[in-house]
Every structure is written in C-alpha cells, then in structure tokens.
Amino acid sequence: MSPKDLSTITLGMAKIVKNVGYGKRKRRRPNVRSNAFELIFFDGNKNPRTKIFQPLAQRANDILGDCNPRDFSTFAYAYALLGYNPKFDNRSSLIENIADASIDVIDQFKPFDISNTVWACAKLEVSHSPFFQAVGDALVGMQNLDEFKPQSLSNIVWAYATTDEQHHGLFKKIGDVIVQQDDLKTFKPQDLTIIVRAYSTANENHPLLFQKIADASTESIDKFISLDLSDTVWAYANSKVSQPTLFQAVGDVIIGMDNLQPFNPQCFSNLVWAFATANIQHPGLFKKIGDDIVETNRLPLFKPQQLANIVWAYATANIQHPALFEKVGVAIVVKDDLESFSPQQLSDISWAYAVFNYDSPLMYETDYREELLARHKEFNNENTTQFQLPLDSCQNVNEVLELAVDNINGLPPNQIAAVWSFISRLMSKPQQRQDQTRGDVQTEEDAELMGRIITILNHTKQSTNNLRSKDLSTITLGMAKIVKNVRYGKQTRRLNASEHAFGSVFLDNKANLSANIFQSLAERANDIVMEFEPRYVSNLAYAYALLGYDPKFDNGSTLLKNIADASIDVIEQFNAQDISNTVWACAKLKVSHSAFFRAVGDAVVRMKQMESFTSQELANTAWAFAKCNENHAGLFEKVGDTI
Numbered sequence: 001m002s003p004k005d006l007s008t009i010t011l012g013m014a015k016i017v018k019n020v021g022y023g024k025r026k027r028r029r030p031n032v033r034s035n036a037f038e039l040i041f042f043d044g045n046k047n048p049r050t051k052i053f054q055p056l057a058q059r060a061n062d063i064l065g066d067c068n069p070r071d072f073s074t075f076a077y078a079y080a081l082l083g084y085n086p087k088f089d090n091r092s093s094l095i096e097n098i099a100d101a102s103i104d105v106i107d108q109f110k111p112f113d114i115s116n117t118v119w120a121c122a123k124l125e126v127s128h129s130p131f132f133q134a135v136g137d138a139l140v141g142m143q144n145l146d147e148f149k150p151q152s153l154s155n156i157v158w159a160y161a162t163t164d165e166q167h168h169g170l171f172k173k174i175g176d177v178i179v180q181q182d183d184l185k186t187f188k189p190q191d192l193t194i195i196v197r198a199y200s201t202a203n204e205n206h207p208l209l210f211q212k213i214a215d216a217s218t219e220s221i222d223k224f225i226s227l228d229l230s231d232t233v234w235a236y237a238n239s240k241v242s243q244p245t246l247f248q249a250v251g252d253v254i255i256g257m258d259n260l261q262p263f264n265p266q267c268f269s270n271l272v273w274a275f276a277t278a279n280i281q282h283p284g285l286f287k288k289i290g291d292d293i294v295e296t297n298r299l300p301l302f303k304p305q306q307l308a309n310i311v312w313a314y315a316t317a318n319i320q321h322p323a324l325f326e327k328v329g330v331a332i333v334v335k336d337d338l339e340s341f342s343p344q345q346l347s348d349i350s351w352a353y354a355v356f357n358y359d360s361p362l363m364y365e366t367d368y369r370e371e372l373l374a375r376h377k378e379f380n381n382e383n384t385t386q387f388q389l390p391l392d393s394c395q396n397v398n399e400v401l402e403l404a405v406d407n408i409n410g411l412p413p414n415q416i417a418a419v420w421s422f423i424s425r426l427m428s429k430p431q432q433r434q435d436q437t438r439g440d441v442q443t444e445e446d447a448e449l450m451g452r453i454i455t456i457l458n459h460t461k462q463s464t465n466n467l468r469s470k471d472l473s474t475i476t477l478g479m480a481k482i483v484k485n486v487r488y489g490k491q492t493r494r495l496n497a498s499e500h501a502f503g504s505v506f507l508d509n510k511a512n513l514s515a516n517i518f519q520s521l522a523e524r525a526n527d528i529v530m531e532f533e534p535r536y537v538s539n540l541a542y543a544y545a546l547l548g549y550d551p552k553f554d555n556g557s558t559l560l561k562n563i564a565d566a567s568i569d570v571i572e573q574f575n576a577q578d579i580s581n582t583v584w585a586c587a588k589l590k591v592s593h594s595a596f597f598r599a600v601g602d603a604v605v606r607m608k609q610m611e612s613f614t615s616q617e618l619a620n621t622a623w624a625f626a627k628c629n630e631n632h633a634g635l636f637e638k639v640g641d642t643i
Contacts (some may be wrong), residue, residue, distance in 0.1 A: 001059070003067040007074035010056050014078040050084070057086035057094045064101045072098050073113035073120075080120035095124050099131035106134045114139070115152035122159035129165060136160075136167030145177045150187040153178070157198035164202075171199065175206035184216035192217050193228040193235075200235035210236065214243045221249045229254065230267040230274075237274035242573070244280055248608070251275070251282035260292040268293065269306040272313035279535060281575040281612035283319055290314070290321035299331040307332060308345035315352035318577050325358050343390075347418075350392040354425040389415050391422045397498040400426065401452040408459050416460055417471040420478030427485045427499065449501045457505060461517055464524050472528075473536040473543070476521050479506070480543035487511050513549055522551035522559045529566045537563055538578040538585075545585035560589050564596035571599045579604065580617035587624035594630060601625070601632030610642040618642060 001009075060067075060075050067075075076098050079085060086094045099121060102109070109117070118135055121128060135156075139145065145153070153174055160167060178184070184192065196213045199206060217224070217232055224232070229250050236243050254260070254271075263271075268289055275282055293299060293310075302310075311328055314321055332341075332349065341349075353359065389407060394400045404411070404419045411419075460475060467475070486503040489495045490511055495503065508514040525532075525540055532540065541563050544550060551559045564586060567574070574582070579600055586593060604610075604621070613621070622639050625632060 003060075003063055003071040006056065006060055006063070007067075007071045007078070010053075010060070011074050011078040011081075013052070013056075014081040018081045050086075053079075053082060053084060054086050058088070061086075061088060061094055061097055064097060067101070069102070069105060069109040069113045072102050073109070073116040076120035077116040080123040083124070085124040085126065093126070095121060095126045096128060099126065099128040103131055103134045106138045109135075109138070111145075111148040111152050115148070115155045118159035119155040122162040125163075127163045127165060132160065132163065132165035132167065136165075136170035140169040140173050142173075145174065148177075150184075150191040154187075154191040154194040154198070157202070158194050161198035161201040166202070168204065171202060171204040171206065175199070175204075175209040179206075179208045179212050184212065187216065189217070189220060189224045189228045193224070193231045197231050197235040200239040203239075205239070207241070210239065210241045210243070214241075214246045218246050218249045221246075221253050224250075224253070226260075226262040226264070226267050230263070230270040233274035233278070234270040237277040242278065247275060247278060247280040248282065251280075251285035255284045255288050260289065261296075263289075263292075265298065265302040265306045269302075269309040272317070273309045276313035276316040279533070279573065279575055281317070283612055286314060286317060286319040286321065290324040294321075294323045294327050299327055300334070302331065304335075304341040304345050308341070308348045311352035312348040315355040318355075320356050322356075322358070325353060325356070329353075329359075346392060351418075351421075354422065357425065357428060389418060391418060394422070394426075397423055397426050398449065401449065401456065401498075405452045405455050408455060411459060413463055413467050413471040416456075416463060417474035417478070419456060420460070420475045420482075422478075424478040424481035424485070427482060427502075446497055446501065449497055450504065453501055453505050457517060461520060464520050467521075467524055469525075469528060469532040469536045472521060472525055473532070473539040476518070476525070477539050477543040477546075479517070480546040483507065483513070484546045513547060518544075518547060518549060519551050523553065526551075526553060526559055526562055529562055532566070534567070534570065534574040534578040537567060538574070538581040541585035542581040545588040548589070550589040550591060558591065560586055560591040561593060564591065564593040568596055568599045571603045574600075574603065576612040576614070576617050580613070580620045583624035584620040587627040590628075592628045592630065597625060597628065597630035598632065601630075601635035605634040605638050607638075610638065613642065615643075 057079070064072075076095055079094060088094075098117070102117060106114075114135055118132065120126075121131070139156075148156075157171065157174055159165075160170065178195070187195075192213050196210065198204075199209065214236070221229075233247055233250050236246065250271075260268075272286060272289060275285065299307075307328055311325060314324065389403055389411075391400060391403070394403060400419060400423050482502050483506050486495065486499050486507065489499050490503065503511075506513065522544070529537070541560060544559060553559075563582070567582060571579075583597065583600055585591075586596070600621075610618075618639050622636065624630075625635060
C-alpha cells in the first residue's frame with residue numbers, strides 16, 4: 001500500500017472516530033450506523049481500538065522514508081484526531097519519527113502541511129525542538145505568508161505556545177503579517193482568540209498585533225462564543241495590555257445574554273480574573289456572573305483554582321456579592337479536602353473574605369486549621385523563596401502576633417504586609433473587640449503583647465527600603481486602620497488588651513501619632529511614587545487621610561501633593577474607587593491641587609458608564625470638590641445626572 005493510500009485510509013477512519021465521539025458527547029440519539037462504527041473502532045473503555053490503529057501506525061513508520069510532506073501531515077493530523085500517539089519497540093513514537101523525518105524536507109511543506117503537523121505535535125503533547133526550530137526558520141525565511149489561511153496561522157502560534165517552543169522570529173513574522181492586512185474580516189472569532197492567547201501564553205510582545213485584534217474583536221464581539229470572550233480578555237490581562245473599550249464590549253455583550261449556560265467554570269474564572277487584573281470596572285458583569293453561579297448551583301463543578309480566582313477577583317475589584325461568597329464558602333467546606341488547594345489559593349480565599357469582613361470558611365473549623373498549618377509548613381519547607389504565613393489558622397490578634405514573631409527572621413515584604421492587613425481586619429470585627437477586655441493594671445501578658453508588636457514594627461522599619469508599591473500601600477493601610485480603630489475605641493468604649501498595646505505604640509496620650517514609622521513609609525513611597533498602580537496609590541492616599549497626616553519632605557513638598565502630581569498623567573487608569581479615595585484624601589488633608597482635580601473631573605465626564613460608582617463614592621467625590629473649592633461644572637452635572 002502506498003503512503004498516500006495508507007494516510008488517506010487512516011485519516012478517513014480517524015474522522016469517523018471523531019464524528020462518533022462528537023455525537024456521543026453532544027448526546028445525539030445513536031443510529032444503526034453510528035452504533036456499528038462504535039463497536040468496530042472503540043474498545044470497552046470508549047477509546048480508539050489500538051488493534052486497528054497500531055498496525056496502521058507500524059506500517060506508516062516503516063515507509064516514512066517514502067513519504068512526502070502531505071503524507072507526513074496527513075498521518076500526524078489523523079493520529080492527533082484520535083488522540084493517540086503510537087509507540088514502537090524502540091521506544092520511539094510515530095509523531096516523533098514524523099517530526100524527525102520532516103526536518104530535512106521542511107522547505108517542501110505547504111502551509112497546510114506545516115499547520116497540521118505542528119498542531120498534531122501540540123495536540124499529542126510532543127515537544128520536538130529541532131523540528132519546531134526548523135519550521136520557525138522556514139517561515140521566517142519565506143518572502144510572504146499569503147498562502148497561509150487565518151486558521152493555519154492560529155494553529156501554528158497555538159502549537160508553539162502549547163509546547164512551550166520559543167521562536168521569537170516566527171511570532172514576529174506572523175504578527176507583522178496580520179497587522180499589515182487591511183482588515184481581519186477573514187479571521188473567525190476563534191482565530192482571533194487563539195492568536196492573542198498564544199502570544200500571551202508565549203510571552204510574546206507585539207503591541208500592534210494586540211491593538212489590531214482588539215479593534216477587530218470589538219467590532220465583531222456579538223459573534224464571539226463564551227470561550228472566545230473569556231480567553232480574549234484573559235490574554236489581554238495576562239499580557240498587561242490595556243484595552244478598556246474591548247473589555248467594556250465583552251462585559252456588555254455578556255450582560256445582554258438571556259442566560260450564561262454556555263459558560264463553564266473556567267470561563268467564569270478567566271472573565272472575572274481578567275477584569276480585576278486589568279482594573280476594568282464593570283459591576284454589571286460581576287453581578288450577572290455572581291447571580292448565575294448562585295442560582296444555578298454549579299459550584300460543585302468548580303476546581304480549587306477557579307474558586308480562589310473568583311473570590312479574589314471580586315475582592316480585588318471591590319464588588320461585594322454576599323450570596324456568592326456564602327455559596328463559595330459552602331462549596332469549599334463541602335469539598336472536605338484542603339490538600340486539593342495550594343497554599344496560595346488558600347491565602348487568596350482568606351484574603352478575599354477578609355476584604356469584605358466576611359467570615360472565611362477556613363477560619364473557624366478546627367480540622368481545617370490543623371490541616372492548613374500542615375499544608376503551609378510543607379509548602380514553606382519546599383519553597384523557601386515563596387514563604388507564606390498560615391494566617392488563616394489564627395483566630396485573634398494575639399495568635400497573629402505570636403505567629404509572626406516566631407517566623408520573624410527572613411519574613412519577606414509580602415508577608416509583612418499580610419500580617420498588618422490581617423491584624424487590621426481582625427480588629428475591625430465586633431467579636432474581636434469584645435475579646436480580651438483589659439483591666440487597669442498591666443499584666444505580664446500585656447508586656448508580652450507589646451513586645452511582639454514592637455518586634456514586628458522594628459522588622460517592618462528595617463525592611464522599608466526594600467518595599468515595593470503593593471506591599472508598601474498594604475502595610476500603610478493596615479497600620480492606618482489599626483490607628484483608626486484604636487482612636488474610635490478610645491472615644492466610645494473600653495479598649496481591649498491588643499487595642500491598648502497598639503495605641504501605646506502608635507499614639508501619644510492625646511491620640512496623636514507618635515510613631516516615626518509613618519514618616520519612613522512615606523519617604524519610601526515618595527521615592528517610588530511613579531511605580532504605583534492606581535489602586536495602590538489611592539490606598540496610600542486613603543491611609544494617610546485616615547491617619548490625618550500628610551508627611552512633608554526636605555524639598556518642601558508633601559506626600560499627597562506628589563501623589564496628585566503623579567496621578568494626572570494616568571488618571572484614565574483610575575477606577576471609581578481609586579478616584580473617590582484619592583480626591584477624598586486630598587480634601588480630608590486640605591490639599592488643594594487644581595490640576596489634579598481638573599484631570600479627575602475631565603476623566604469622570606468622559607466616562608460612558610457611571611454605574612461603577614457606588615453612592616458613597618459619588619458622595620465622596622462631590623464632597624471633595626466642594627471642600628477644596630475646586631469648580632468643575634461638568635463633573636457636578638455628571639454626578640447629579642447619575643444620582
């Protein structure tokens with residue numbers, strides 16, 4: 001039998017197998033013909049019968065030397081459809097041998113042959129660097145890629161990204177070819193999605209390509225299916241490419257759907273993660289997804305990573321959905337197996353619940369606490385560069401302080417930040433304020449508590465110059481909330497032991513700031529103010545407003561003035577909460593900065609949708625403009641119309 005006949009027979013059988021399997025997955029009613037083919041081609045485990053396809057593969061392997069490029073690609077494509085890579089006695093496989101044989105004749109491959117062969121390798125998880133290098137070099141050497149259809153281009157970049165085969169020249173060549181086209185109307189939504197996701201996965205930067213695909217996707221967004229929508233925004237967020245218009249279009253088209261049944265758990269996870277990561281506000285989308293998850297009872301289908309991503313995204317986007325968090329909490333507890341969750345996932349879950357002061361499902365179950373401690377210990381022993389404190393196991397401030405001090409040596413900045421943030425959240429809970437009521441006489445336990453706080457504070461001071469924007473703003477905000485809680489407690493009730501200890505460290509007898517840590521943090525923030533993302537710079541401003549303190553520097557400037565200066569050029573990246581927090585902080589600290597307020601006002605006026613502003617944020621924004629005597633008729637009109 002000739003290579004052409006053998007490859008044609010194999011491909012025909014593979015397509016029959018694919019068709020029968022597809023029909024079963026779609027629950028089509030079986031007919032006599034499909035039943036007959038199933039009995040012939042499938043074994044008892046519903047897999048393709050190796051007794052049929054192994055002999056065909058053996059014969060193909062024996063005559064590879066007589067095959068041409070079309071034969072190679074047909075064999076490879078057929079076995080990829082089957083999901084089966086036949087192995088031989090010498091431990092080689094058919095696809096590996098096809099890749100070996102193709103290298104010397106790669107210049108004879110037509111676009112269709114190249115696309116099918118690399119796609120088959122990726123589909124069957126065959127990484128063959130010499131072959132992929134040869135293919136990449138061949139494409140880069142071509143004068144043009146006019147003969148490559150959109151699907152072939154998408155299959156090729158998908159294959160390289162999936163097999164983690166690097167070839168910058170190939171990605172640049174294909175990206176340039178796509179950008180140079182007048183339009184992308186010949187590209188299906190799936191092609192656009194696969195291409196942009198492949199570039200993101202392969203960490204290939206091609207700004208013009210991302211812009212071209214964003215424009216084309218926005219125009220045809222109503223033709224995108226659920227997977228295309230979620231994968232597209234994931235790719236842009238993962239590559240840190242800002243495309244608010246595209247994200248808005250994706251959110252709007254999803255809101256307009258009758259139901260979200262086509263979206264699987266991974267789609268939901270990717271969507272909310274992408275919007276939160278890209279800092280794109282779309283409350284309607286989050287509400288639609290949250291409501292669907294709650295109402296359809298699909299949470300048992302969600303994997304640990306998906307559960308963690310979803311609550312993390314809602315917390316990061318600052319969008320509350322109590323019913324969703326309650327359902328997710330139940331789903332986590334019902335799983336009854338924390339081993340399926342990584343320490344990072346557990347940390348993200350606990351953090352997300354703490355952001356909204358929801359009770360974490362991980363905090364109050366003794367069995368979970370013990371297992372959580374064991375999981376973190378195992379993780380930290382194996383990942384010394386990613387040390388994580390098991391803060392979820394702590395039920396009160398004393399336990400957090402003790403845990404932090406016991407691990408103080410080498411405690412990295414992100415964990416210092418986690419400690420201060422976690423303490424501030426615990427202290428805000430009513431049950432924590434009622435615990436540990438302090439008497440008038442200081443006890444030995446009070447002294448130990450004070451000593452732990454000072455130890456952690458000193459470690460924070462020593463780490464200040466190594467802090468980056470996220471950790472710096474988290475630490476400052478955590479401390480500021482602690483100070484606010486203590487000050488409020490002094491006015492309204494009797495302080496408990498931990499509140500009194502923190503008050504003694506941070507405040508004097510008149511409740512004024514006495515710790516120089518806040519000046520040190522401010523100086524570090526001022527040094528790197530241009531590095532701050534909007535959410536972190538707004539948190540920093542908000543923190544110092546809570547403290548009632550605007551640090552001054554040797555050049556006569558202040559932290560809030562410098563924050564306002566740095567924010568003007570990136571004001572379009574600020575979301576509603578960022579805007580509200582920053583202008584509120586300026587007003588609270590009596591910082592009048594006309595250029596900044598004008599930029600904020602103009603940005604708000606340009607917003608197409610104001611639903612991302614809560615009523616409190618609208619009130620704070622308008623109050624800040626009035627308080628600072630900053631006039632902006634357009635802003636007040638926009639806020640008024642929204643209300």
